[in-house]
Amino acid sequence: MTVTQQxxxxxxxxxxxxxxxxxxxxxxxxxxxxxxxxxxxxxxGNSVVNDKCPIYHAEVNAIRATCKKLDTYDLAxxxxxxxxxxxxxxxxxxxxxxxxxxxxxxxxxxxxxxxxTGFDEGFKPNWHEEFAKRGITVEGDxxxxxxEKVLEEYVNSGREVYKPxx
Amino acid sequence: MTVTQQxxxxxxxxxxxxxxxxxxxxxxxxxxxxxxxxxxxxxxGNSVVNDKCPIYHAEVNAIRATCKKLDTYDLAxxxxxxxxxxxxxxxxxxxxxxxxxxxxxxxxxxxxxxxxTGFDEGFKPNWHEEFAKRGITVEGDxxxxxxEKVLEEYVNSGREVYKPxx
Numbered sequence: 001m002t003v004t005q006q007x008x009x010x011x012x013x014x015x016x017x018x019x020x021x022x023x024x025x026x027x028x029x030x031x032x033x034x035x036x037x038x039x040x041x042x043x044x045g046n047s048v049v050n051d052k053c054p055i056y057h058a059e060v061n062a063i064r065a066t067c068k069k070l071d072t073y074d075l076a077x078x079x080x081x082x083x084x085x086x087x088x089x090x091x092x093x094x095x096x097x098x099x100x101x102x103x104x105x106x107x108x109x110x111x112x113x114x115x116x117t118g119f120d121e122g123f124k125p126n127w128h129e130e131f132a133k134r135g136i137t138v139e140g141d142x143x144x145x146x147x148e149k150v151l152e153e154y155v156n157s158g159r160e161v162y163k164p165x166x
Numbered sequence: 167m168t169v170t171q172q173x174x175x176x177x178x179x180x181x182x183x184x185x186x187x188x189x190x191x192x193x194x195x196x197x198x199x200x201x202x203x204x205x206x207x208x209x210x211g212n213s214v215v216n217d218k219c220p221i222y223h224a225e226v227n228a229i230r231a232t233c234k235k236l237d238t239y240d241l242a243x244x245x246x247x248x249x250x251x252x253x254x255x256x257x258x259x260x261x262x263x264x265x266x267x268x269x270x271x272x273x274x275x276x277x278x279x280x281x282x283t284g285f286d287e288g289f290k291p292n293w294h295e296e297f298a299k300r301g302i303t304v305e306g307d308x309x310x311x312x313x314e315k316v317l318e319e320y321v322n323s324g325r326e327v328y329k330p331x332x
Contacts, residue, residue: 094257
């Protein structure tokens with residue numbers, strides 16, 4: 001796999017949608033699921049604060065919506081691609097593996113997300129290789145600068161960095 | 167932390183409840199969330215097949231139900247304990263970390279779950295240490311034999327080992 005101009009455009013689009021959903025109270029993350037024909041099957045923002053549930057990350061919400069739309073727990077036969085503005089956290093890495101999504105493209109790497117926002121992204125060493133073992137392709141660090149700008153706006157506007165109190 | 171007789175009894179109880187929910191079409195996993203006073207705040211089985219969603223593992227469902235009941239995304243102030251019949255998969259390890267649950271007790275280790283059932287539990291090296299860093303205690307391999315028996319019954323009865331086609 002290589003990153004095409006179309007992939008970059010889709011990531012720029014999720015960066016823009018991230019910025020939009022922040023205005024609706026979402027966390028600064030957004031994910032879109034595309035089919036082979038370039039149609040968006042489902043997409044969603046992070047609704048941890050709005051829905052008062054720590055599990056409702058953008059990737060989880062997008063997968064839930066996709067499974068509901070296609071009426072199945074196994075998305076593998078559909079050859080779907082997930083585009084997300086930032087590298088998935090450990091929970092979402094698991095959720096993507098169990099969903100049957102075949103291709104993952106992300107923007108800002110976790111290290112930068114943690115530095116900019118203070119969110120904890122967890123531990124997931126060699127997850128690209130682990131995905132490859134399971135037939136899932138991953139491409140990351142796409143249009144990072146545009147994505148970092150949205151994360152910085154989120155933090156600078158004083159919005160909630162929702163996480164469990166430790 | 168050490169494993170008390172009460173912890174063992176609670177794990178035996180989740181093994182029994184796992185067996186019960188299998189009869190309702192659930193996957194062979196069950197999780198209960200206890201408060202400090204020994205009351206169950208919420209509990210749930212794995213509903214991947216019933217709800218057609220690959221994310222609805224027992225731990226995820228129990229956390230969703232607990233957050234709904236307590237009306238918050240941050241469970242940390244409640245000092246809750248999660249009891250589950252098997253070691254959490256990588257997704258659930260993440261879900262537990264983000265929930266604010268403080269103590270985790272599990273039965274059958276992932277290696278045995280994978281050997282008995284064929285489920286993929288993912289990669290989560292040193293997760294006990296990673297939890298410790300975040301102030302979460304973990305005790306595992308509790309009442310393993312009773313738990314393995316339930317998993318074996320699930321497989322031997324020809325029930326679905328739901329996972330994405332690869």
